Amino acid sequence: MSGRSSFDDALDVALDSLLAGGAAPSVSATHQEHAGELAHLLVVAAGVRDAAAAAPAPSMRLAGHARAVRLAVRDAQAGARRRRAWWRRPMTFASLSLPAGIVALAAIGAAGAAAGGAVAVSQTGVASRVERIVTLGRVGGSDAPPPVATPAGGSDRSGGAAGGPTAVRDSNGGGVASQGTPENPNAPVTITVSGVIREINGGTFTLETESATWKVNHDGTTVITDTIAEGAFATVTGTATADRNLHAARIDVAGGGSPPAGATGVVPGAAATPSPADGRPGGNPGHTPGTGNDTGTPRAGGVDGTSKPGNGNGTPPKTPADGNGNSRSNAPPGNGNGLGNGNGGGRSQTP
């Protein structure tokens, strides 16, 4: 083994000399113990060295391939840009377009919110915590804007501007609870519903809207602003289930059972009417309280989120300045579903 290694070393030293320009015979002469075989191998090595001249010079083809390498570099650059996280990319006009679009949508949504709201659904998409905002259009002939639709507790989780949940329209009117969440259709949702109180029975009563009837439960934890009375107009915020049970967290009663002025009754029908400007009366004469101007065709559609005070009959729009409970906002202005439905939870109805 050591002999072989020794020969390898001797040959390597001889090759160093050979490749440095030394002549093979003189090199082998310096390694007497391996002189015989070294001499033969160094002759071969000299032939190997000289054969290098047999390689043809590269053609222009090789220089032309520089373009392929250049393209490979460009591809790699493009790949690196794609992989780079968006927050590390250089700011460009194009990169601003998406955020700008979102801001614009938010602004439009806020403007829509000023017009009052119809039905909206706010979905966080996170776990089962979903908030929906439902405004069942109250009509009437008064061109009063629809009642306020607020997220539970007036929180701003229903959307707002940046980063809030996306608000979507809910054309289901009173059937909000049946929609559930994307994750779980039967999961409870927090809603606000306005209607007329019926069938009071201890801790429960029926809240009658045009398109639906809700069974409302309340208990000691429920905030009740006034006496719950038959025929009174109320806005109830609470947790709804698919079978239209509504566990109230807050009940705003338009005092003493008097329907709110300007609010011409519960207009669930309007809530089920997608088009707010179709000229159909959304009011329910049977529940038309107040001013009796229910000849008006409210544009308060309830569902479309575009609800503007309608004046299809020529009645000038009125502002619900009566301070009725229904139009009260539970949430601070401006926290509506800014992202697009335009109903804004009826923030404009804050008296």
Add this chain to the structure above:
Amino acid sequence: MESRTGTDDAEAALIERARELDDAAWAAIYERHAEQVYAYIYYRLGDQHIAEDLAADVFVKAVAGIKGYRYRGTPLLAWLYRIAHNVTVDHRKSAQTRMQRTSTDALERVEEPRDELGQRDQRQDMLAAIRRLTPDQQQVVILRFYTGMSNAEVAQVIGKPEGAVKALQTRALRSLRRGLEARDPERRARA
């Protein structure tokens, strides 16, 4: 080797720019090393056009792999030779799969002239004999004799100890000797 002429700092700076996918850096690398890589592949395959194409492939692969390359004092050319070795081996395998004889026999038929001056014939014989060595032996012989690398540098390129390089070198020369001696009677008979 040209990389020996530059300072380590210059080499490191060039590699750093190459890692950043700088166009000019890659143009410089190609201009500096393309012919060396081409020659290496030519010695191993014996086909000029294939060698030119594969040399470009080596640089394309180098672009793709430069992010994983770290400069530790070894010339960039050593890394390129390592890629070239892999490219050459892959090419041979695929050529064998396609049953296309791009290997030595075919090349000998095409390129080996009928001993115009004798010298050229001997050189082609030598190259043909080199191509019959094992891939590792070919690599050692070409790097040692044609690129001017020292044993230590060859060891870095092929990823083996210097002792192993010396042993490969000895076995390669012995194989060449046997091969050339076996061909001598054929050549004499042909002449």
